[in-house]
Amino acid sequence: MDEAERRRRWRLLVGDGGEGAGTTVSLSAEDRRIDAALGAVYDSRGPGEGDRPRAAGLGASAPRVVGWLGDIRSYFPSPVVQVLQRDAVERLQLHQLLLEPELLDAVEPDVTLVATLLSMSRLLPERSRSTARAVVARVVEQIERRIADRTRSAVQGALNRSARTRRPRRQTDIDWPRTIAANLRHWLPERRTVVPERLVGYGRRQNQVQRSVVVAIDQSASMAESVVYAAIFGAVMASLRALRTSLVVFDTTVVDLTDALHDPVELLFGTQLGGGTDINAAVAYCQDLITTPADSVFVLISDLYEGGIAGELVRRVNAMTVAGVQVVVLLALSDAGAPSFDREHAAALEAIGVPAFACTPDAFPDLLACAIERGDIAAWAHRYRAAES
Known part of the structure; x- marks a missing residue:
């Protein structure tokens, strides 16, 4: 890369007047359009960043946002477009514009967008609902292509090895x-x-149910991405005859969505992100679903901020492990890593031999296979943490 190209890229990175940008960089007409697209988001201070006047911005107009989305999709690859969209929504507070079907048609769909739509699902006007479902369906299809074959292979291999x-x-x-x-x-x-x-x-028991898997998902706002991934994993597991899969979501109430596992899009719209949390009540409900503890896996996905009876939660989890249930506690099932979580509750679970940790979707099939084989989850978590670090 020559010096002129290096200075051009640095100028586009830091913006006009940014530190080290200099004043001698000449931008082409296309570069000026790229600079304007980036400046619409990054030449302004996001919420809580001070009172400097906004130098650009997308305005409160859906058509203008749609035009901006068209610009960035022509200049940048899809992963970069998704980052720009996410930053625009957060920094410029464009959540309300996601209710516009014209905007939803133009966005590059990703997990974060789906989580945002689900959190706003009760506010969606009728004219936006079908578009929102189409966006969610596209992301679900993408994720299923990414995880389905590996999940089925890992589960079937674990069942064969354990039988x-x-x-x-x-x-x-x-x-x-x-x-x-x-x-x-x-x-x-x-x-x-x-x-x-x-x-x-x-063993030859492929046509019989060999394991029961119960997944409980915290619907608090910080768990939005985990809800999306867990719902899709649940749908994939439900397609395997050798597994009996149950899926529940909870806040202060518990909702059993097992009957919707055949349609992950419908399942996701059956969730309601935000609100309080009663993990103990959810674990109690899941206990009643487990009839053969030695052949059961319980996956709790939660940041462990408990609004219910905290001591009772740990006691219930301990009772499940003593009865023979293989318990897995995930602080997050997402690409973003662990959110803020209750460290005291995580330590209490660790003390009874149930580690609490975050897991990426790509690693989850291997974790599930370990649980099905009744492997050492604590050792698996230790190896996973070491590999991630």
């Missing part, structure tokens, strides 16, 4: 690596072979 038998009926049912490992003491040096005195094979 072992010492009397495999067919040669194709024999798990040769495990069989060899179990019979190494029967190694015959003169024949250079292992005599398999005990066979280890795969």
Whole structure:
């Protein structure tokens, strides 16, 4: 990159009059349009950043915003467009404009936009509802393509590995690596072979329900992205015959959305983001759903800010683990990492052997597989944290 190009990029980055921008950089007509598109968001101070007058801005007009969206989509790749949209909504307080169908048609859909729409779903005018559902459906489809195959593969592999038998009926049912490992003491040096005195094979129970998975999702505003991902994972898990999947959402009340798992878009619009939180009541409801503790996985997705009886919450979780339920507590299921969370409750759960941590959607299939195999969740969380750091 030559010096002129370096100075051009730096000028577009910091804006006119920004520190180090200089006054000798000449912008082309297209560069000036790019500069104006960036300046509409970043040449102004966002909420709480001071009283400096706004140098640009998108105004309170949906057509003007639609024009701006068209500009940034022609100048930047999709991931950058999503960041610009997110910053525009937050810095310029454009939430109300998301109620306009013209704007929804123009935006680049992503998880953050879906979370925003869901938080405003009760305010959507009738003329915007179908457009909003179309936007949500596009994001759901994108995420399903990203996670579905890997989730199904991880779950099926975990079920196959956990369904072992010492009397495999067919040669194709024999798990040769495990069989060899179990019979190494029967190694015959003169024949250079292992005599398999005990066979280890795969069980054949694919058409039966092998595990129950209950997912409870906190609907507080900070968990919006987690709600989106958890709902889609729930729909994918519900498509597997070997799993019996239940999904509930909660604030101060508990709503069972299991019947909507076949349609994740409808499920998402059945949530209501914001409000108080009673985690203990949600865990109590989920306890009643679990009939075979030794074959059950309970996933609680919450920032652990409890408005109910905190001590009772820890006692219930402990009772579930003692009964044999594999409990997983996620502070977030999102790409953004853990939000603010109640560290005291997280430490109390850690003390009873239930670690609380944030997990990305890409890592969740492996975590689910570990839980299904009744693996050591604490060890998995430790390895995951180390890899992330």
